[in-house]
Amino acid sequence: MARFCTSMEIRFLLAIFATLLVLVLPVQADGGKVIGEASHEELHFVLFASPFPVVAGPCELSVFIQDAATRKPILDAVVAFSLKKLSAPTPELAWVGPGCISSGQSRPATRGHAGNQFLYSVLLGIPEPGLWELTIVAQHDDKNASVSFPIEVAAAPRILWSFWGLVAIVPIGIALYAWRRALISHRRS
Amino acid sequence: MEPSQAESVLFSWSFEPIPAVGSILAAWLYFLGWKKLTRLLPERFPSWRMLSFFSGLFVTYVAIASPLDAFASWLLSVHMVQHLLLTMVAAPLLLLGAPFLPLLSGLPRGFAREGLAPFLNDPTLKKIGSTLVHPLFAGPLFMVSNVLWHLPVFYETALGSSAWHEVEHACFLATALLFWWPVVQPWPSRPASPRWAMVPYLLLVDIQNTALSGFFNFSERVLYPTYAVAPRITALSALEDQSAAGGIMWVPGSIVFLLPAAFIAIKCLSPKLHRPSAVPPLRHRPAPFSPSVPFDLFDVPLIGRLLRWRYFRVSMQVLLFALAIVIVIDGFFGPQVAAMNLAGVLPWTHWRGFTVIALLVVGNFFCMACPFTFARNLVRRIFPPSRHWPVALRSKWIAVVLLVLFFWAYESFDLWNTPYWTASLILFYFLAASVVDGIFRGASFCKYVCPIGQFHFVSSLVSPLEVRFKNADVCASCRTHDCLKGNETQPGCELHLFQPSKSGNMDCTFCLDCVKACPSDNIGLLAVSPGSDILLQRPRSSVGEYTRRPDLAALVLVFTFAAFVNAAGMVLPVLKWVEKGHGFLGFSTGGILDGSLFIFAVFLLPTALAVACGWIGAKLSRIAVPWLHISCGFSFALVPLGFSMWVAHFLYHFFTGFLTPWPVLQRFSKDWGVSDSSPLWNIPVPTFAWFPGFQVLLLNAGCLFTLWLLWKKSNAQSSSRPWLLFLPWATLALALYLFGIWIVLQPMEMRGTLLH
Numbered sequence: 035m036a037r038f039c040t041s042m043e044i045r046f047l048l049a050i051f052a053t054l055l056v057l058v059l060p061v062q063a064d065g066g067k068v069i070g071e072a073s074h075e076e077l078h079f080v081l082f083a084s085p086f087p088v089v090a091g092p093c094e095l096s097v098f099i100q101d102a103a104t105r106k107p108i109l110d111a112v113v114a115f116s117l118k119k120l121s122a123p124t125p126e127l128a129w130v131g132p133g134c135i136s137s138g139q140s141r142p143a144t145r146g147h148a149g150n151q152f153l154y155s156v157l158l159g160i161p162e163p164g165l166w167e168l169t170i171v172a173q174h175d176d177k178n179a180s181v182s183f184p185i186e187v188a189a190a191p192r193i194l195w196s197f198w199g200l201v202a203i204v205p206i207g208i209a210l211y212a213w214r215r216a217l218i219s220h221r222r223s
Numbered sequence: 224m225e226p227s228q229a230e231s232v233l234f235s236w237s238f239e240p241i242p243a244v245g246s247i248l249a250a251w252l253y254f255l256g257w258k259k260l261t262r263l264l265p266e267r268f269p270s271w272r273m274l275s276f277f278s279g280l281f282v283t284y285v286a287i288a289s290p291l292d293a294f295a296s297w298l299l300s301v302h303m304v305q306h307l308l309l310t311m312v313a314a315p316l317l318l319l320g321a322p323f324l325p326l327l328s329g330l331p332r333g334f335a336r337e338g339l340a341p342f343l344n345d346p347t348l349k350k351i352g353s354t355l356v357h358p359l360f361a362g363p364l365f366m367v368s369n370v371l372w373h374l375p376v377f378y379e380t381a382l383g384s385s386a387w388h389e390v391e392h393a394c395f396l397a398t399a400l401l402f403w404w405p406v407v408q409p410w411p412s413r414p415a416s417p418r419w420a421m422v423p424y425l426l427l428v429d430i431q432n433t434a435l436s437g438f439f440n441f442s443e444r445v446l447y448p449t450y451a452v453a454p455r456i457t458a459l460s461a462l463e464d465q466s467a468a469g470g471i472m473w474v475p476g477s478i479v480f481l482l483p484a485a486f487i488a489i490k491c492l493s494p495k496l497h498r499p500s501a502v503p504p505l506r507h508r509p510a511p512f513s514p515s516v517p518f519d520l521f522d523v524p525l526i527g528r529l530l531r532w533r534y535f536r537v538s539m540q541v542l543l544f545a546l547a548i549v550i551v552i553d554g555f556f557g558p559q560v561a562a563m564n565l566a567g568v569l570p571w572t573h574w575r576g577f578t579v580i581a582l583l584v585v586g587n588f589f590c591m592a593c594p595f596t597f598a599r600n601l602v603r604r605i606f607p608p609s610r611h612w613p614v615a616l617r618s619k620w621i622a623v624v625l626l627v628l629f630f631w632a633y634e635s636f637d638l639w640n641t642p643y644w645t646a647s648l649i650l651f652y653f654l655a656a657s658v659v660d661g662i663f664r665g666a667s668f669c670k671y672v673c674p675i676g677q678f679h680f681v682s683s684l685v686s687p688l689e690v691r692f693k694n695a696d697v698c699a700s701c702r703t704h705d706c707l708k709g710n711e712t713q714p715g716c717e718l719h720l721f722q723p724s725k726s727g728n729m730d731c732t733f734c735l736d737c738v739k740a741c742p743s744d745n746i747g748l749l750a751v752s753p754g755s756d757i758l759l760q761r762p763r764s765s766v767g768e769y770t771r772r773p774d775l776a777a778l779v780l781v782f783t784f785a786a787f788v789n790a791a792g793m794v795l796p797v798l799k800w801v802e803k804g805h806g807f808l809g810f811s812t813g814g815i816l817d818g819s820l821f822i823f824a825v826f827l828l829p830t831a832l833a834v835a836c837g838w839i840g841a842k843l844s845r846i847a848v849p850w851l852h853i854s855c856g857f858s859f860a861l862v863p864l865g866f867s868m869w870v871a872h873f874l875y876h877f878f879t880g881f882l883t884p885w886p887v888l889q890r891f892s893k894d895w896g897v898s899d900s901s902p903l904w905n906i907p908v909p910t911f912a913w914f915p916g917f918q919v920l921l922l923n924a925g926c927l928f929t930l931w932l933l934w935k936k937s938n939a940q941s942s943s944r945p946w947l948l949f950l951p952w953a954t955l956a957l958a959l960y961l962f963g964i965w966i967v968l969q970p971m972e973m974r975g976t977l978l979h
Contacts, residue, residue, distance in 0.1 A: 149237025156927035217341040
């Protein structure tokens with residue numbers, strides 16, 4: 035019987051955890067805010083970023099490419115993103131993590147990455163805050179078009195703040211358990 | 224729109240894991256509950272209710288994951304359709320399924336009774352629930368939510384942040400569920416107002432809806448700046464799109480409110496239909512509840528047959544043995560760059576990753592497939608063992624020392640980064656297993672020596688499966704004890720675990736010898752509540768009581784603290800501090816200093832802390848139990864926390880280095896003339912923005928589990944002052960947890976890849 039009760043309580047604990055997990059897990063961003071538009075070589079580029087304002091760390095950058103004259107979406111281009119830091123290096127504010135891009139490094143952007151199939155997207159780890167230049171190179175119909183956008187990248191928030199919702203699970207879980215116990219003892223008394 | 228563009232629009236679905244898993248789980252629970260209820264109350268739960276609930280879930284998912292969501296930030300009209308689906312279609316469909324009882328009945332009975340019932344039966348919470356669904360509260364709340372979220376400041380916030388967008392959708396769905404509740408009045412809830420009151424209720428909300436849609440229709444400027452700059456993929460301008468959105472809100476929106484209002488009005492005015500319907504009589508007597516049978520992995524088709532196959536274990540062992548040989552060869556003769564060598568990649572990133580996944584999801588499957596015991600068995604055919612393991616050494620102390628040495632060597636000699644040493648270690652392991660078990664009978668190496676085995680034994684205390692008897696009565700009537708002693712065709716348990724008195728996975732290698740030996744087929748791989756063995760206060764077969772095993776407690780403490788120390792050793796701030804410490808003390812490298820620090824951190828410090836917590840707890844709570852027993856017993860409660868840290872750590876390497884073996888295998892094949900293709904070293908390192916969050920969640924689970932175990936243990940020891948016994952241990956667990964959170968949120972070395 036003791037084992038049986040134990041199993042029930044463990045299930046209760048797991049269920050609290052699973053419920054909270056469902057409540058706080060963020061869904062991946064898709065597209066985000068328009069942060070710039072530019073045209074080159076008959077192509078028109080609309081750049082999106084998520085999160086916005088852009089902060090150091092993982093950032094989803096997406097571009098919507100149209101024919102500049104007809105505004106028809108271009109869906110068969112080969113697109114790459116690269117970042118170059120324009121302002122002075124700030125290694126003391128560096129963000130390091132998987133997928134972190136270095137200045138000048140290029141990454142391909144694909145239509146499969148985002149839910150919106152009109153977008154060419156990539157998730158880039160922006161290593162430092164400051165002023166960056168994002169260059170988008172698109173190959174389409176044997177032509178290369180390239181546009182650059184200045185991006186002001188803010189310092190990453192204190193990392194604990196980024197995960198406060200998840201860290202809060204422990205005190206909330208404890209509070210729920212204590213509440214349940216209080217309800218049971220109240221009923222018994 | 225061209226076909227290619229239309230195709231892109233139609234395929235613009237995103238996979239939203241949480242809503243998807245949540246919907247599937249809700250549907251499954253509803254189905255389980257509906258199956259039970261439809262037998263008892265078929266008139267209350269006809270098939271259309273289930274269909275309605277499933278349709279509600281489907282519409283919700285379509286609203287948040289379909290192209291409607293992908294283009295919601297480009298076209299206001301599309302965004303409006305998305306919101307209408309959530310508030311006016313999904314919510315009433317879900318409620319028409321009368322979900323309360325089916326979902327409750329679908330949950331595990333124990334959880335519903337022990338976990339939810341205290342909340343559901345509480346009068347205050349009941350009152351709050353009744354207030355929330357009262358028309359005088361739910362109607363205004365729905366209208367306020369609708370108006371507030373359409374104010375440009377809030378709407379723009381939601382468009383600019385995916386998190387706020389989710390909050391907006393959650394608000395719409397939640398307030399819609401409350402709003403539709405008194406209209407649908409899902410059984411068994413009781414109406415708080417007369418039925419006719421629903422007519423003005425619905426009309427009032429329709430007036431609000433009409434006013435809001437008119438605002439969109441007749442505004443002469445674009446209300447939301449995001450749509451003014453969004454790419455135009457249709458012929459509509461931003462203003463025309465806004466008018467279209469208003470039209471969608473006005474016409475279909477009004478129909479959804481007016482139709483039920485008309486239906487209710489007709490029903491109320493019709494004397495025949497106004498008669499209150501009597502509760503249909505029960506056709507069947509409620510079926511008595513049958514005790515639940517635990518899940519047995521052997522009952523799963525194919526997997527069960529495979530596990531029972533006579534040569535299953537040896538096949539797995541041969542596979543890992545062959546892999547170990549390949550790793551040893553490459554470790555000695557391949558390039559001495561970890562990320563380019565099988566010995567640098569497979570054991571430290573993939574084997575460890577797969578092992579902890581197996582321990583978390585099923586159980587100790589690595590010991591089951593252990594290649595070292597395969598080699599040992601071969602040796603035993605030539606040199607059969609004749610001696611018994613010395614009585615004086617029948618404890619875990621040797622294993623504890625070896626485990627500390629193993630962790631120390633890993634850090635000090637950078638084993639993960641030195642293929643030669645990794646290969647040597649594997650060879651040494653083969654040798655040690657063969658020598659020990661070539662001399663001593665049973666599985667002496669596994670039980671008393673093997674540090675990897677001890678790691679798995681401790682981890683598997685929180686695994687969900689256990690090799691366990693199915694029916695206690697069958698064991699009670701057994702006189703041959705084949706599970707322990709074996710028989711003519713099958714050896715018994717080499718680790719001396721006797722099934723009727725065995726508990727938990729400590730010392731169990733999942734060899735399944737007992738399963739094959741049992742003549743009554745009474746042993747299975749049964750589901751147990753993870754960690755329940757830790758709370759058990761009675762002697763276990765061949766293990767005894769945890770409270771009287773300081774050696775086992777030391778093992779558990781090393782396991783737990785090494786998880787944090789080992790992970791801390793790969794984060795940049797700690798590496799910098801260590802470097803600074805060397806400079807400050809004038810050492811060029813760590814050597815003895817680092818070794819001493821390491822042994823202090825994984826052995827001396829945890830021992831001192833456990834002794835202190837046990838002593839303080841015993842003194843404060845004034846219990847008669849010796850503090851040593853408290854220290855030993857309570858140390859086991861730290862296992863979930865330690866294991867969660869190991870999982871968070873190993874899975875980080877596993878995911879970041881997941882693709883690394885592919886070019887390494889190409890290189891190995893080319894070196895040994897198996898293939899001509901050159902390795903493609905430029906493999907991408909995936910960006911896992913979600914991974915630190917996942918690690919935090921793992922640690923949360925470990926921490927909550929540990930705290931709960933500590934609380935249960937405190938209550939079992941001291942009924943009058945459990946808090947005072949609990950407090951020192953909880954402080955220790957929380958300190959470890961916070962340290963773990965700090966570690967996983969730091970930049971980490973990407974071991975096992977070419978990017979360090």
